[in-house]
Amino acid sequence: MPRPRAHYPGRVILGIDTSLGTELALVDPDGVVRAEAASLDALGHAEVIGTLLVRVLADAATTAAVGSPVPAGAETVVTHVASGMGPGPFTGLRIGIAAARAFALARGIPVIPVPSHDAVALEALMASALADTEPERFAVVTDARRREFAYTVYDGIDDDGLPLRVAGPALVPRDDIDATVAALGARRLDATRVPAAFIGLVAARALAAGREVADAEPLYLRSPDVTLGHVPKKVGV
Amino acid sequence: MNRREPLVLGIETSCDETGIGIVRGRTLLSNTIASSMDEHARFGGVVPEVAARAHLEAMQPSIEAALKEAQVSLEDIDAVAVTSGPGLAGALMVGVGAAKALAVGLDKPLYAVNHLVGHIAADILDDAAAPLEYPTVALLVSGGHTSLLLVHDLTGNVELLGETVDDAAGEAFDKVARILGLPYPGGPEIDRAAVTGDPTAIRFPRGLSRASDREKHRYDFSFSGLKTSVARWIEQHEAAGQPVPVADVAASFREAVVDVLVTKALDACQAYGVPRLLLGGGVIANRRLRDVATARGAAAGVTVRIPPLRLCTDNGAMIAALAAELIMSGHEPSTLAFGADSTLPVTDIQVAVSG
Ligand SMILES: [Zn+2]
Numbered sequence: 001m002p003r004p005r006a007h008y009p010g011r012v013i014l015g016i017d018t019s020l021g022t023e024l025a026l027v028d029p030d031g032v033v034r035a036e037a038a039s040l041d042a043l044g045h046a047e048v049i050g051t052l053l054v055r056v057l058a059d060a061a062t063t064a065a066v067g068s069p070v071p072a073g074a075e076t077v078v079t080h081v082a083s084g085m086g087p088g089p090f091t092g093l094r095i096g097i098a099a100a101r102a103f104a105l106a107r108g109i110p111v112i113p114v115p116s117h118d119a120v121a122l123e124a125l126m127a128s129a130l131a132d133t134e135p136e137r138f139a140v141v142t143d144a145r146r147r148e149f150a151y152t153v154y155d156g157i158d159d160d161g162l163p164l165r166v167a168g169p170a171l172v173p174r175d176d177i178d179a180t181v182a183a184l185g186a187r188r189l190d191a192t193r194v195p196a197a198f199i200g201l202v203a204a205r206a207l208a209a210g211r212e213v214a215d216a217e218p219l220y221l222r223s224p225d226v227t228l229g230h231v232p233k234k235v236g237v
Numbered sequence: 238m239n240r241r242e243p244l245v246l247g248i249e250t251s252c253d254e255t256g257i258g259i260v261r262g263r264t265l266l267s268n269t270i271a272s273s274m275d276e277h278a279r280f281g282g283v284v285p286e287v288a289a290r291a292h293l294e295a296m297q298p299s300i301e302a303a304l305k306e307a308q309v310s311l312e313d314i315d316a317v318a319v320t321s322g323p324g325l326a327g328a329l330m331v332g333v334g335a336a337k338a339l340a341v342g343l344d345k346p347l348y349a350v351n352h353l354v355g356h357i358a359a360d361i362l363d364d365a366a367a368p369l370e371y372p373t374v375a376l377l378v379s380g381g382h383t384s385l386l387l388v389h390d391l392t393g394n395v396e397l398l399g400e401t402v403d404d405a406a407g408e409a410f411d412k413v414a415r416i417l418g419l420p421y422p423g424g425p426e427i428d429r430a431a432v433t434g435d436p437t438a439i440r441f442p443r444g445l446s447r448a449s450d451r452e453k454h455r456y457d458f459s460f461s462g463l464k465t466s467v468a469r470w471i472e473q474h475e476a477a478g479q480p481v482p483v484a485d486v487a488a489s490f491r492e493a494v495v496d497v498l499v500t501k502a503l504d505a506c507q508a509y510g511v512p513r514l515l516l517g518g519g520v521i522a523n524r525r526l527r528d529v530a531t532a533r534g535a536a537a538g539v540t541v542r543i544p545p546l547r548l549c550t551d552n553g554a555m556i557a558a559l560a561a562e563l564i565m566s567g568h569e570p571s572t573l574a575f576g577a578d579s580t581l582p583v584t585d586i587q588v589a590v591s592g
Contacts, residue, residue, distance in 0.1 A: 046330040050337030050347075050573030057341070090286065091327045094293050098331045099338035101297050106311060106342025218293070224286040 012060060013080045014103065015200030016053075018045045018096030019088025019116040020142060020193055024052050026060040026076065027200035029208070034076065035059035040193055042143075045095040053099065080109055082203030084116040084194055086219035087150035087169050088142065097218055112203040113214040117142070117152035119198035120191040121163035125156070137166070139186040141177060142194075149177045150221065153186045160209035162202060171221050238346060243315040243564045246303070246339075247557025248296075250332030251324025251352045252381050253277060253288045255295035258554025259307040259314075260561050265362040266307035268547060268554040271295035278421045282411055283380065285325045292331040300339075303553070314345055316570065318560030321349040321588045322581030324381065329577030337573055346570035348560035352551075353377055353583045354395055356517035357388055358562060359548040359555035366542060373542075374398075374511050376502040378526070379518035379551070380407030380422070383498075385456045385505055386583060388515070391559070392566045397583045398505050399456025402445070406494055407520045409460035413490050416468050417483055424523055427487045431525070434488030441466050441493040446500070456501055463493055495526045499533050506539045515542045519550040563587055 012026040012034055021040040027033050037052040037059070039045075060076045083100035086093045104111045117140040128135045137155045144150040152168035172180045181188045206213045242262035249256035253274055259267040273291030277283050304310060319336030322329055333349070340347035356377045360369050375386040383401040388394075404412070407424060414423025419430060444459030467490050471481050502514055514534055521527060527543055534541040548555060568587060575589035 044576065046333045047574065047576035049334055050341055053338060053341050054573065091289070091330060094289060094327075095330050095334035098293055098296060098334040102300075102335040102338040103342040105297055105300060106339050218290075220290070224284060224290055225280070 011079045012076050013082050013200040013204055014056070014078045015082045015084070015196035015198070015203065016096045016100045017084030017116055017119065017194040017196050017199050018049070018092045019084050019086045020191070022048050022052060022096065023194060023196035024056045025196035025200055026056050026078070027197050027204065029204045031201040031204065033197045036197055038193070038196070042089070042092070045092040049095055049099050053103070078107060078109060080112050080203060080207065082112045082114050082199045084119065084196070084199045085113045085214050085217070086116055087144060087171070087221050088116060089145050090218075090220060093218055112206065113216055114199050114202045114206070115152065115169060115214045115219060116194045116199070117169055118163050118165070118202045118213060119194050119196070120189070121152070121154040122202055123195055123198045124189060125154070125163055137184070137186045138189045139168070139181040139184065141181070141188055141190045144171055144221070147174050148172060149174055151177065151181065153181070153184050160211065161205045162209070162211070162213065169219055169221060238564065239315045240564055240567065243561050244309060244313055245316050245318050245557040245561045245564070246300070246314050247318040247553040247555070247560060248332045248336045249320045249352070249355070249551055249553040249556045250292045250328050251320050251322070252328060252551055253283045253291070254551040255292045255299050256551055256553035256556070257299040257303040258552055258557040259303050259309065260362065260554060260557040262561055262565065263361050263558070264364070265554055266309065267303040268552050269299050269303040269306065270550070270552055271299050274422060281415050281421045282408070283325070285327050288325060289327040289331055292328055296331065296335050311343055314343065316346045316348055316560060316564060317343070318348040318350055318556045320352045320355065320556050321575055322352060322578035324352055324579060326577050326579040329579065333575070333577050341573070347573065348563055349571040349575050349588045350556060350559045350563070351581055351583060351586050353382065353384055353386070354391065354586045355555040355559045357386070357391055357395070357515060358559035359517060359552070360515055360542060360544045361562065362548055362554055362558050363544045366544070369515070370513055372509070372511050373513040373515050374502060374505045374509065375515040375517060376498060377518040378406045378498060378516070378520035380411065380520070381405055382518065383458045384583065385502060387505070387509060387511070392562050392568060392586060395583055395586060399454070399458065399501070401458040401460065402454070403459050403461035404464065406458070406460060406498065409464050409494060410520070412464045413467050416464070416471060417486060424520060427491055428523060428525070430483050430487035431491050432484070434482070434484030434486070436488040436492035438482070438485035439470060439489040441489055443493055443497045443500075446497055456505055458497065458501065460494065463490070491523070491525055495523070495529050498526065499530050502530070503533060503537050503539060507537065512539050513542070514539050517544065517549050521549040522546055
């Protein structure tokens with residue numbers, strides 16, 4: 001059954017990120033947040049994702065955000081799913097990507113992959129723009145478990161309004177993060193959450209610019225066998 | 238909800254098969270399986286992270302392939318079903334995340350069900366077979382589980398009689414294959430090697446089969462001692478400078494596994510007065526197991542049911558079939574408040590039941 005999409009006032013992008021906590025948001029293409037729901041627990045993504053998804057959809061249907069042209073009670077139509085692709089601990093990360101793809105399949109809409117650090121970077125860049133401060137080069141740093149950090153270095157915002165990535169994402173041992181970031185001339189910006197609204201906004205800006213900001217594959221940054229406690233040994237013979 | 242002949246899409250990701258099944262009531266419309274088995278071969282066993290990555294990649298194409306084969310569209314689906322457990326946690330979570338978002342996206346009910354009970358439900362889809370009669374004893378044997386169940390009612394009452402206390406039977410095949418220098422997966426390799434072997438050449442131990450085990454472990458299995466015993470036998474043989482008779486070792490090992498599986502299953506049939514035995518799980522592919530079970534079952538007056546192999550290995554059709562049975566017998570859907578439960582007991586046929 002075809003769904004009405006064009007000329008619809010309540011067109012929104014669903015942002016999903018599970019690279020740290022479980023965060024979902026619905027944003028208008030211009031970045032106005034229509035609804036947000038999050039669990040900041042670093043575990044339990046599979047448990048909460050369905051309930052949070054229902055909540056953002058319900059909230060967007062009943063509340064109009066300040067500045068949104070959409071009146072309260074207007075039906076929202078999700079036109080795209082923006083999926084945070086990591087880096088982040090794999091088990092949780094996959095749940096958000098699996099959910100993003102399945103929701104998109106259910107609705108017959110596209111998935112837009114977004115590097116999770118881009119969302120953190122865009123939020124920081126917009127905050128510094130509001131504060132009218134000159135953004136300096138910075139590294140978004142997140143926990144990658146196994147005594148490592150994941151980092152991506154950004155240097156301002158480009159003409160499409162997207163964070164300008166200059167290094168990473170990559171992994172570094174925890175003890176080496178400061179030296180690594182300093183060598184790249186960046187200030188360290190630790191993040192403990194990835195705002196799904198900014199996943200959605202990065203996707204909206206990428207769409208508007210006709211650009212792709214990430215591959216369809218998760219940013220694992222590690223080969224799967226490093227997760228082996230031990231590779232099964234040859235016994236006997 | 239359509240409770241007469243519901244169209245159900247089932248998602249199974251508990252181990253290394255991404256299974257998507259579509260059923261209409263008791264009719265199988267699609268059984269799509271993407272396996273990551275080849276990617277595990279060089280590790281000699283299923284690597285959970287490799288399996289979980291493969292599930293994520295296979296999920297969407299598998300759903301699309303299943304819909305195409307079943308010639309239905311997502312809008313036609315009455316309910317989504319998913320395995321909540323038992324199985325590998327990280328692998329299960331991919332299915333759970335996808336199933337929840339699919340159900341919410343379609344605004345359809347979701348049934349979160351038990352993988353082991355799903356194996357029993359697979360039998361319902363075999364339209365060449367007579368309807369499943371209750372109660373029945375079920376023996377489920379795979380690389381991930383070895384369980385003996387008493388099924389009173391598929392949707393309401395499944396009892397665990399016993400299970401493996403260490404390795405699953407399929408794991409034992411893999412490990413012994415490795416000891417013999419044979420590739421992974423071990424089941425078919427051991428079978429090939431055993432063709433010319435004498436199953437009575439070496440008397441390997443039957444785990445938990447002593448008279449003293451009867452009280453506490455009558456229906457439990459143990460294969461770890463058997464594996465060690467094979468390894469020791471070979472070491473001693475080599476130390477004595479003798480060549481290892483691979484065919485005899487393979488045949489004798491397989492005989493020990495098959496013997497203990499069939500003996501305990503038929504013992505349960507006799508003890509509970511149930512003349513029916515249902516086999517399930519990937520190790521049922523082993524012809525020797527099927528033959529011995531059928532022959533000894535016949536001698537004991539027990540009818541042995543074996544679903545087609547594609548329904549015995551892990552698959553999404555059995556998950557859809559179990560949910561369809563739940564729907565047809567009036568059970569309410571699950572809420573969205575559940576996760577992956579790697580040790581879900583078989584008595585929990587459905588989880589997070591609403592209402
Ligand atoms: Zn199984």
